[in-house]
Amino acid sequence: MEHYKERMKEQYAPLVEQFVKEIGELDVTGITAPHIPIMGKNYGVSKYKIAFIGMETYGWEDADKFLNIAKNNSGEAVFLMEDTINNLEHLGWADNYHATFWGFVFKFLARFYKVCFEDLVTKKAYPELLSSFVWGNTNSIERYKVSAESKGVDYATWELVKRASTCFDSINNIIKSVNPKLFS
Numbered sequence: 001m002e003h004y005k006e007r008m009k010e011q012y013a014p015l016v017e018q019f020v021k022e023i024g025e026l027d028v029t030g031i032t033a034p035h036i037p038i039m040g041k042n043y044g045v046s047k048y049k050i051a052f053i054g055m056e057t058y059g060w061e062d063a064d065k066f067l068n069i070a071k072n073n074s075g076e077a078v079f080l081m082e083d084t085i086n087n088l089e090h091l092g093w094a095d096n097y098h099a100t101f102w103g104f105v106f107k108f109l110a111r112f113y114k115v116c117f118e119d120l121v122t123k124k125a126y127p128e129l130l131s132s133f134v135w136g137n138t139n140s141i142e143r144y145k146v147s148a149e150s151k152g153v154d155y156a157t158w159e160l161v162k163r164a165s166t167c168f169d170s171i172n173n174i175i176k177s178v179n180p181k182l183f184s
Contacts, residue, residue, distance in 0.1 A: 004044050004178050009075045012036050012178035015167045016074040020067060022164035031158055032057065033066030034140035034165045037076055037174050040085045040131030045076035048112075050132070051170065054101045055109030056139040059104050059147055063161065085132050091121060109133075140168035 019034060035057050043049065061081055070077035084090060090102060095118075097103035109129050110117040119125040141162045142148070148158045174180065 002044075004039060005079070007177045008037075008039060009078050011173050012078040012168070013074040015173070016077045017071045018167050019164050020074070023067060023161065026157065026160060027159070028067065028161055031063045031148050031161050032060040033063045033080070033140055034168050035060055035137045036080075036136050036140065036168060037136035037178075038082050038085050039134045039178055041082075042128045042132040043134060043178065046132040048132075048182060049134075049178070049180045050106075050112075050182045051134040051136060051174055051178070052101075052105050053174070054135070054137045056137050056142045057147065058142070060142070087134060088124060088127060088130055090135075091124065091130070097121070105133075105135075107128050107135040122169035132173060134180055136171075136174050138169060138171075141165040 015170070016036075037051070066077055069080060073125060091106075092102045094102035097106065106121050107117060109115075110120045111130075113126070115126055115130055116128065120129065124130070141158075144153075144155060144158050144162075149155075
């Protein structure tokens with residue numbers, strides 16, 4: 001596992017530094033932090049290296065908190081939100097299991113590993129499976145209308161942050177760092 005974490009840090013820490021430099025002293029209040037892919041703690045020991053790639057988060061850590069950490073330690077910022085998967089917080093994110101990203105992820109895992117869906121999501125009977133993958137997004141910063149607009153963020157400010165975040169948006173970052181074998 002440490003091998004994968006080191007590769008994540010090598011790939012993403014320079015991007016975090018680039019992002020911080022581009023943001024400068026811009027007031028990012030109301031904007032979410034960039035979503036850096038999260039690798040579950042059991043990814044390294046999992047037989048199958050799976051990455052689930054969504055479009056964006058719908059609410060995430062504040063950019064202010066991310067920048068405060070990133071300015072002091074870009075490597076720490078890479079792993080800022082990894083506990084969301086490792087502590088199984090993601091089990092509470094699906095509004096339903098029919099037409100949502102997390103509903104798809106959990107149904108996929110249940111079928112792929114041939115375990116009971118209800119046992120997986122309700123009983124948390126397979127925590128090792130629920131933390132055995134990488135989760136990334138094609139948009140590291142949410143679209144303006146998703147969260148920034150309702151928080152009164154100036155569009156031009158959001159646009160500068162969005163532009164600075166594009167360094168995180170390439171699937172090649174995930175491929176280079178954790179080398180998944182199956183994308184969904």
